[in-house]
Amino acid sequence: MKNIVIIGNGVAGITAARHIRKRSDATITVISAETDYFFSRTALMYIYMGHMKFEHTKPYEDWFWEKNNINLMNDYVESVDTDGRRLQLRSGNTMMWDVLLLATGSKPNKFGWPGQDLKGVGGMYSWQDLQNIEQYTKNIRRAVIVGGGLIGIELAEMLLSRNIEVTFLVRESSFWNIVLPPEESAMINRHIREHHIDLRLETELRKILPDAHGRVRAVITGPGEEIECGFVGLTAGVSPNIGFLKSSNIKTDRGILINEFFETNIPGVYAAGDCAQFEKPLPGRRAIEQVWYTGRMHGETVARTICGERTAYRPGPWFNSAKFLDIGYQVYGDIINPLPDHLENLYWEHPDGKHAIRIAWDRETRQLKGINLMGIRFRHDVCDAWLRRSAALKEVVQDLKAALFDPEFYKSYEQEIVNLYNDKFPDNRITSGKKKRLATLINF
Amino acid sequence: MTENDRFPMKNKTLKTSGLIIFLTGFFVFVLSLTLSNYTLTGKIIHRQGNGERLAALTDAAAPMLNVTYASNISFVHDLKEAIDKANRAIIAKYSIDEKVGEKIAEEAAEDGKYIFRSTLIDKVLPTEDEITKYQNQTFRDYAGWLEGKTFDNKEALAEQLVFVIRNINNSLSYKKAFDSYSAKNLLFWLTKDAASGILRDNLRLWIFLSFGLIILGAFLYFYSTYYRGTIAGIKNNGIFMSPATARGWIGIALGVFMISFYIMLYFYPEYLTNWVLLVDPLSYRLNGGPASHWFLYGTLYTMAVAVMGIRMLLKYRHNPYQILRTLSVIFFQTAFAFIIPEILASLHKPAVDLKNIWPLDYDFFYSYNLDELMNSGMLGWFMLFWGIALIIIAVPVFTYFFGKRWYCSWVCGCGGLAETLGDPFRQLSDKSIRAWKIERYLIYSVLVFAVVNTAGVLYTYFTGSYSVLGIGTESIKSAYGFLISSIFAGVVGTGFYPLMGNRVWCRFGCPLAAYLGVVQKFKSRFRITTNGGQCISCGNCSTYCEMGIDVRWYAQRGQNIVRASCVGCGICAAVCPRGVLRLENNDPSDRFNTPHLTGNESFREPVDAPR
C-alpha cells in the first residue's frame, strides 16, 4: 500500500487528503506544526473578536479523521531528503514516504524593517500569530497596522472590536487599489474612516521603536512622524513558507516550482496551495495563488494525479470574495485595476456609497469579462456560466435578475443597471417589461 | 480626529446608565415579591363564594383571620394548613364509619343467607339531616351493583360493604372537600387578595419602578449598544467572551432564575402574587377582571418579545428579512396570543389564540375546549374549523410554499420568544452529529406522544370510556401536561436558553415542529442555497444556527441545506461573511442537488469527498 505524506493541514493539504481517501486506501499522514486539527484560517479574526471559539472554526468534528483513516501528526518538518524519501522531524523522528505533497502555505512578509522582531510586533497568519496578537494587545490603547490588503483590514476590524485605536499605514494611494478599481477603492477608504480608523494613505513604515523592555513603543512613518503604539501588525502580504526546503533538491523560486499537474522536479513530490508556484502560469492567472478557493481546487486536483489519474489544473473563471468591515465584496472574472484597454465597463453606485456594481466587457465583442460587486451578492453559478460561455453583455444585463443572491426582501438594483446600459447603448436598448408579479411574491 | 469622536463618552455613559436603570428595575421587580403584608379576613374568603367548603375554611382559618403576616411564605404555609384542616373537617363530617358495613350485613340475614338490599341502608343510616342524607344517598349509588346479591356468610357481605364505604370516603376529598386543583387555585387567589401595603397602595408607582425601569433601561442599553454611533452590520463582538452569552456565571445565574421562575409559575404561583398584582391594572383594562398568574405570564412574555424584538430590530437594521420577521413575531405575540384572547374573554367568548396550532396547542381537542367551542355559537364553530383548517390545510400548504419558517420564525409564540429573548443565546446550541441524533429520537417521540394523547382524549370524548387497551386516557393526558407542556416546553425549553441555546423546545420537543419539519423535508419549495464555491469554511453559520444545524457541512461541499429542523430564521445567511447562503423558495425539483463547488474545471464529475 502506498504511503502518502502531506505536509501542511491547511485547506490545500486537507482537501487533497480527503479526496485521496475517496479514491484510494493508501496510508495518508498529514503533518503540521500549527494545530492538531484542520481549522479555517479565514476565521482566525472571529476568534479574536469573540464571534467564535477555536473549536467552531474546525470544519470537521474530531472523530472525522479517524473514521476516514487519515493520520494526523503534530510535528515540524525540518528537512526533506528526496533521495532517501525521508523527512526529518523536529521531534527527532523521521518519516518515510512514497508520495509527498507539500502544502505548507505562506508566512507574513517582513521587509527588513528595523525593529520588526520586537515584542508586540507580528503578522496575522497562523494560530501562533493570533496568540501573539492576543498577548500583546491586552490593555493597549493604540496599534499600527502596516500594509493595506485583505488581512490588514481584517486585523484593523479585530482590534476595533477590542476598542483599540488603529492607525492603518497603506503604501498605495488608495486602499487595495492594486486590485480594486478607483471607485470601489474610494468607497472602502471612506468606510474605513467611517469606522474611525486612522487611515494613512501613501504612508510607509520606516522603523519600529522599542521601549526599555524590548517591546514596541512607537513607529516612525516614511514622512518621519512618530506614532505611539502598543502593537504593530505586519500585513504587507504573504509569501510561500518554504524555508525548510532550502537544503533539499526540490526546485523553488519564490514558491515551490510546479507544472500544471502540481508536480515538482522530483518524481513523487507534489506541491499545492499557497506555497506552490506555477512555472508557467495559466493565462490570466497568477503564478502563486494565495486564496482559500485556489488552495481547495489545488487540493481537489492534485488528489487525482496522486491517485493515478493525471489531471491538469484548469480553474474556471476567477472569483473571489471578502468583507471590508461591513461591506461585502465579490468579484467574478477579470476585474483588475487599472482595467486593460480592451475592456470597457459601466459602474453604478448607490447614493449611500455602500453598494456598487461594475460590469466589464470586451470592447470589440461586447462579451462579458467581469463583474465587481460591493455590498451586493450575485450567484456564483450564473456568473460563472456567463463568463465561461462569454455571454453577450446585453443578455447579461437583461437577465441580471437571475444572478441576484441578496437575501429575500433586499432591494435589488437591476433597473439601475439597465438604465446605465441604455444610456451607453441608446441604439441597442433593453426594454424590460414588468415580470410575473405573483411568481415574485411566492418566491418572496 | 479627537478622542471624543472615536469613543463618544456619551454613548458609553448611556449604555452604562441603561444597564443601571435596567438592573434597578429588575431589582425592584424581584424585591416587590416581598413588599406586601397579608391579612386574611372573612370577607376575603367570602369573595371566593359561599358554600360548605368555604365555611369550613373560615372555621379552620380562624386562628389566622385578621392576623397580619409580613411574609408571604408563612402566610401561604398557614393558609395551606387551614385548607388541609378544613378538608379534614369536611371529610370527617361526611365519612361513613366502616362499622356501618358490618351493621348492614347483620341486618341482611334472610333464611341463613345474607342478601343485600338498599332498603337496609335506611335502617342503619336513617336520613336525619343533610349529612346523613348525603351518606345515605351516596351509599345507595355506590352500592347499587350489590343490590340483591346473596352471600353465604355475614363476613363476606361486610367485606364488600366496607369496600364500598372506603370508596365513598375517598371520594369525599373531591366531592365535598377542596380537590387539589381548587385548593391550589384558592391558595393563589386568597393570597393575592390578602395582600396589602405599600405595593398595593402605590401600584402605579411600583409598576413604573419595575416594568417601567426595566423597559427604559433595556431600551437605552440596546439603543446605545446596537444603534447610536454604530454602523449597520453584524454585531457579534465579544459574544464568546461575555459571561452572559458564553455560559459564564451570568448565563448560569440567568438560567437558574428562569428555571425557578417557570417552576414557581407552573407549580407555586401563590408565591408570585405580588407580581400578579402589578399586572392587575392592565388586566382590568383588557378583560375587565383581575389578573391570574397566566395573565402575568402573558404580559411578561409579550413584554419580553417586544423589548427584545426591538433589540433585534436595532441589531439587524441592515437586514430587511430580519426586520420583517421580527415585526411579524412581535405582532402575532401581542395581538393574537395576548390581546385578542383577553378581549374575547371579556366578551365571554372562548379566549382562543387563533395562531396556535395542534399539536403544539395540545389541548385543542380536549373535551373542555371542544365543548366550549361548540357551545359558543357561530364564533365557536368558526374557531373549531379554523383550528382544524390550520392543521390540515395551512401547515402543508404554507410549508410547501415557504418552508416551516412561515410558522416557526414568523408567527409562533415559542418561536417568537426564542428569536427575541433567546437571540443572545443562539450560539450555544450543540452542533454535533450526536446532538442531531438525540434530536430526531426525541422530537418524533414527542409527536407520537402528542398524537396518542389526543387520540385517547378523543376516544374518551366520543365513547365516554376512560380506558384504551388498559391504559387510562386521563393518565396519558396528565403525563403529557406535566412532562411535555410544563417541564419540557416551559422549564427546560425557556429556562435553558442561556445554557443550551434558544431553541431547546423547538428543536428537541415541539410536536408541531416535528410535523412541519416532515413536510418541509419531503414536500416544500424551501431550501437554503449555497453560493457556488464561495464558502471559506469559517463556521459562523453553524455557530449561530439556533437549531444546531451544521450549516457549514453543507456549504463547504456545495450542497443545498434541506433539513427538517431549519426554522428559516435566516441568521446563518446574515452572519456569513461571504454571502454564501440564501434562503429561497423555488422549484422543488432541484432542492436535493448533487453537491458541487463551482470554480474548478479540471475535471467534470461533481466533487464528492468523504463525508
Ligand SMILES: Cc1cc2nc3c(=O)[nH]c(=O)nc-3n(C[C@H](O)[C@H](O)[C@H](O)COP(=O)(O)OP(=O)(O)OC[C@H]3O[C@@H](n4cnc5c(N)ncnc54)[C@H](O)[C@@H]3O)c2cc1C
Ligand atoms: C487572516 C487570513 C484571512 C484570510 N482570508 C481569506 C479569505 O477570506 N478568502 C480567501 O480566499 N483566502 C483567505 N486567506 C488566504 C487563505 O487562508 C490561504 O490562501 C489558505 O489558507 C492557504 O492554504 P494552504 O493549505 O495552502 O496553507 P495553510 O493554510 O497555510 O496551511 C499550511 C500548514 O502547513 C504548516 N506547515 C508549514 N510548514 C511546515 C513544516 N515545515 N512542518 C510542518 N508543518 C508545516 C503550517 O503551519 C500550516 O498549518 C486568508 C488568510 C489569512 C491569513
Ligand code: SF4
Ligand atoms: S439553518 Fe440557518 S435559517 Fe435554518 S435554523 Fe439554522 S440559522 Fe436559521
Ligand code: SF4
Ligand atoms: S458562514 Fe458562510 S463562509 Fe462561513 S462556513 Fe458558513 S457558509 Fe461558509
